[in-house]
Amino acid sequence: AYHGDTIGSVSVGSIDLFHRVYRHLLFPTVSVPSPVAIRVPDGHTKETWLAHCFEAAEQLIREHSRTAAGFVIEPLVQGAAGILVHPEGYLAHIRRLCTEHGIPLIADEVAVGFGRTGTMFACEQESVQPDLMCMAKGITGGYLPLAATLATDEIFAAFDGPPSAGRTFFHGHTYTGNPLGCAAALASLELFRAKNVLENVMELERTARETLSPLLEQPWVGEIRQKGIMVGIELVHDRNTMESLPAEQRTGHQVTLAARRRGAIIRPLGDVVVLMPAPAMPVELVRELCEITVDSIK
Ligand SMILES: Cc1ncc(COP(=O)(O)O)c(C=O)c1O
Structure with a gap:
């Protein structure tokens, strides 16, 4: 904790x-x-x-x-x-x-x-x-x-x-x-x-879930954890065993650099790519953030 x-x-x-x-x-x-x-x-x-x-x-x-x-x-x-x-x-x-x-x-x-x-x-x-x-x-x-x-x-x-x-x-x-x-x-x-921000959060939650779902087909995406608009995408060597990637590859960090080149500043926690959009963000912006994340992980 x-x-x-x-x-x-x-x-x-x-x-x-x-x-x-x-x-x-x-x-x-x-x-x-x-x-x-x-x-x-x-x-x-x-x-x-x-x-x-x-x-x-x-x-x-x-x-x-x-x-x-x-x-x-x-x-x-x-x-x-x-x-x-x-x-x-x-x-x-x-x-x-x-x-x-x-x-x-x-x-x-x-x-x-x-x-x-x-x-x-x-x-x-x-x-x-x-x-x-x-x-x-x-x-x-x-x-x-x-x-x-x-x-x-x-x-x-x-x-x-x-x-x-x-x-x-x-x-x-x-x-x-x-x-x-x-x-x-x-x-x-x-x-x-x-502004009914909590209703917006529900829409953002759905948008994030849908837009990130193609990642579930990637063998190096171990799991996508999401509660509301807190999202952690865990990158692994093998999703069946959840074997970690070699730490020295800094894969999470590489993903954030790739995202930055595409216009989004995100942060990793080791090999977990974290998305925590603000509750009041427009839906289109969160969709774009998730699309950039998907492209950066692929
Ligand atoms: C769950 C949790 N508690 C406490 C803190 C620290 O808060 P503060 O910097 O206001 O002491 C953080 C900061 O990220 C946090 O995530």
Whole structure:
């Protein structure tokens, strides 16, 4: 998982390539296996592996129920890990377990929030209400920097009271509550409503799925993972075995260079070509982006 680059957020993430160098600075955390069945360990089928992931989460939460400060999750889709789409029911499963064991559920909606998975927030799709929710990126449509942390009334109440009670949350940043950022966020939220951006997302989702579908015939396209308008196209040496391509070929990077020559700036995560169009993009633009991606991969 990836949750950001401060020591706390690196500590709850686990992307070795990004985090290896800081390991000695991090505080101890425990993690559960990511519930995706792309390359399942020997002895497992996709089904048994996913069942194992559900059980492993249950076991770990039970084991640490008295000491865990929280369970942090990227709901529905792990972005920086390669657009890993979680199976239906996993988020609700984690919510149930956290509630049962009294552990706050922290939903990191920084990447998935504001329409990217098809609903305003990813948590809605499994009727999950987290205890804390982190949001950024899409809150201003990406135009100005702003982030927010939402808390339940119960958590908020722990910091509420007269100054003499000493409960104040003394933790802020230079640009906390930046008025220009907040104005951009309010304007963006108004546009979301007025322009039916969520309906546009549904159309973009269909367009991306259809336009990228010819790639499924390419032997070096292992899979196309998509949730809403978050897309990861995994390039592999052999789609039957999902054997990876040699890292030194930097195939994902080569694809992005080919796309750039055709007029689109996209980025890879290793050999996963990532598309994350903005929710308000016109359909024609997303079709063009996907066509360029298809041509660049062929
Ligand atoms: C899921 C997720 N959480 C957190 C972050 C980091 O957010 P920030 O840079 O606002 O700390 C990112 C950035 O890409 C992200 O994808």
